[in-house]
Amino acid sequence: MPVNTFIATAEAVSLTGAKPVFVDVNESDGLIDPKQVESQINSNTRGIIPVHLYGNICDMEKIAKISSRRGLEIILEDCAQAHGSELNGKRVPIGKIGSFSFYPGKSLGAIGDAGCIVCDDEELATIFKNYVDHGRKNGAKYVHDDVGFNFRMDEIQAAIIKIKIPYLSSWLNRKREIASVYDQRLEGVENIKPREGVKHSYHLYVVRSHRRDELQKHLKDREISTGIHYPVPLHLQPAYANLGYKQGDFPVAEKLSKEVLSLPIYPEMTAEQVSRVIEAVNEFNLKE
Numbered sequence: 001m002p003v004n005t006f007i008a009t010a011e012a013v014s015l016t017g018a019k020p021v022f023v024d025v026n027e028s029d030g031l032i033d034p035k036q037v038e039s040q041i042n043s044n045t046r047g048i049i050p051v052h053l054y055g056n057i058c059d060m061e062k063i064a065k066i067s068s069r070r071g072l073e074i075i076l077e078d079c080a081q082a083h084g085s086e087l088n089g090k091r092v093p094i095g096k097i098g099s100f101s102f103y104p105g106k107s108l109g110a111i112g113d114a115g116c117i118v119c120d121d122e123e124l125a126t127i128f129k130n131y132v133d134h135g136r137k138n139g140a141k142y143v144h145d146d147v148g149f150n151f152r153m154d155e156i157q158a159a160i161i162k163i164k165i166p167y168l169s170s171w172l173n174r175k176r177e178i179a180s181v182y183d184q185r186l187e188g189v190e191n192i193k194p195r196e197g198v199k200h201s202y203h204l205y206v207v208r209s210h211r212r213d214e215l216q217k218h219l220k221d222r223e224i225s226t227g228i229h230y231p232v233p234l235h236l237q238p239a240y241a242n243l244g245y246k247q248g249d250f251p252v253a254e255k256l257s258k259e260v261l262s263l264p265i266y267p268e269m270t271a272e273q274v275s276r277v278i279e280a281v282n283e284f285n286l287k288e
């Protein structure tokens with residue numbers, strides 16, 4: 001899995017008792033680098049977990065080739081940030097299984113914690129449904145095929161998601177419009193672009209600057225909030241100190257962690273608000 005992601009991607013592996021193995025990312029887009037995937041595969045490897053970070057989509061063609069050549073599965077695609085992202089007209093997940101987060105800040109957010117797995121395989125879907133419901137045998141109340149969990153989505157969250165789904169496409173289109181204005185008018189920062197064939201969903205609009213911390217302060221002073229995704233790559237997280245990675249192991253992710261900045265982007269943003277962000281970023285770059 002990529003080292004540039006939210007810790008939840010790795011936690012999902014650790015919580016099964018398996019060991020997450022990290023790989024570096026592409027400098028151009030912060031997504032998992034297929035060449036690095038290949039170099040980390042050994043006889044203990046069970047599968048690959050690509051993360052469609054920011055709403056962009058990983059190079060699934062190369063990753064699928066590697067996984068089939070090496071007899072592995074793409075365990076799932078982490079689509080937590082990629083609701084509605086498309087690759088050549090196909091929505092994520094591109095392969096068999098995708099996991100989504102409906103955390104309130106996501107493009108499709110509940111009013112509390114929620115998420116889902118989607119897959120195109122009836123048998124797997126039944127296993128997932130039973131597992132999140134205490135391993136309960138399909139349709140049975142007190143017969144349990146597996147030791148599972150209570151990961152059921154509560155009905156209030158489900159109702160909110162159901163109400164919001166019809167609006168998702170229009171919200172994503174508005175975010176795409178804002179991103180295109182940013183693309184055209186921002187100066188002095190490098191913007192992370194969609195990969196070829198990708199219709200990005202812009203969960204995050206991420207730029208890079210060598211003076212990222214100063215730029216973030218400059219924007220904060222003007223009451224413009226920004227985020228950093230992510231300031232500490234997974235191999236340097238205290239929680240994963242036991243894996244024995246060290247500073248310098250993943251130079252691209254380490255570099256990006258010091259340069260990336262996520263600018264405000266949400267469907268309700270007005271043209272004036274978008275302009276205010278652009279003017280503030282461009283003003284910073286004139287200050288030099």
Ligand SMILES: Cc1ncc(COP(=O)(O)O)c(C=O)c1O
Nearest residue numbers: 006008009078080101102103115
């Ligand atoms: C890439 C990624 N994976 C997984 C998650 C986990 O989602 P949740 O917080 O809903 O468990 C998130 C949420 O922030 C995420 O951004």
